[in-house]
Amino acid sequence: MPGFIANTEDIPVVLLAGGRSSRMGANKAFSLLGEESLLARIAARIAQRQMKPIALNADTDWPDTMGMDLVPDRIPGKLGPLAGVLAAMQDTTLRYPHASHVATLPIDSPFFPLDLAPRLAQAIEGPNEIAIAASLSQDHPVFGLWPVSIAADLGTWIVSDEKRRVRDFLARHQVRRVDFAAVETPIGPLDPFFNINTPADLIEAEKWLAALESMP
Numbered sequence: 001m002p003g004f005i006a007n008t009e010d011i012p013v014v015l016l017a018g019g020r021s022s023r024m025g026a027n028k029a030f031s032l033l034g035e036e037s038l039l040a041r042i043a044a045r046i047a048q049r050q051m052k053p054i055a056l057n058a059d060t061d062w063p064d065t066m067g068m069d070l071v072p073d074r075i076p077g078k079l080g081p082l083a084g085v086l087a088a089m090q091d092t093t094l095r096y097p098h099a100s101h102v103a104t105l106p107i108d109s110p111f112f113p114l115d116l117a118p119r120l121a122q123a124i125e126g127p128n129e130i131a132i133a134a135s136l137s138q139d140h141p142v143f144g145l146w147p148v149s150i151a152a153d154l155g156t157w158i159v160s161d162e163k164r165r166v167r168d169f170l171a172r173h174q175v176r177r178v179d180f181a182a183v184e185t186p187i188g189p190l191d192p193f194f195n196i197n198t199p200a201d202l203i204e205a206e207k208w209l210a211a212l213e214s215m216p
């Protein structure tokens with residue numbers, strides 16, 4: 001039986017790429033993992049699945065966007081990932097007037113599951129529901145599928161709630177959690193949502209990358 005979203009393979013996807021990268025000390029998007037930037041790796045992964053492209057979502061000028069559109073946050077001031085989610089919803093309404101939902105993923109997770117957007121879409125059972133990814137008993141709400149119908153609620157909440165914690169916003173809505181399995185590698189199970197915030201995380205990511213590349 002088809003779920004609420006009829007075509008789960010045709011979901012707009014927006015890459016959250018604003019923020020401060022304060023723990024990395026420089027824009028994470030251009031941090032090198034192997035010989036490629038995180039941005040290049042994630043763009044290639046998105047293209048592999050032919051996800052419906054894609055706007056980068058940030059409020060700074062970028063030297064290279066890998067051919068993606070740069071959509072500024074509507075509310076300036078680097079208010080956090082939900083400011084990016086809000087801009088993603090608003091941009092989706094303009095670009096894809098028939099889309100009910102938009103998927104987001106962060107710029108700092110290069111091993112995300114290729115079936116992310118359709119799996120989240122399959123979990124949606126009603127018009128105003130959010131779906132978020134989880135792995136190894138942890139939620140990863142920046143990997144989310146957001147109904148554009150709640151943009152006005154998010155817009156109001158984000159300027160009134162000083163802490164702007166994602167989990168506080170989620171508590172206002174019906175949320176479906178979708179569990180993704182760890183990826184078995186020769187050096188152990190890799191969390192597909194492993195994310196890179198610091199130079200030390202980059203070193204760890206190099207090990208996971210080597211392990212993945214050693215697999216047939």
Ligand SMILES: Nc1nc2c(ncn2[C@@H]2O[C@H](COP(=O)(O)OP(=O)(O)OP(=O)(O)O)[C@@H](O)[C@H]2O)c(=O)[nH]1
Pocket residue numbers: 016017018019020021022023024057058059073077078079080081082083084085105106107108142197
């Ligand atoms: N568009 C947009 N994206 C954001 C914003 N803040 C964070 N993000 C994105 O949300 C994801 C998670 O961000 P964090 O790692 O929590 O924050 P960060 O600002 O990138 O990094 P830190 O300064 O080290 O905390 C990343 O993909 C960020 O690019 C924002 O204000 N606007």
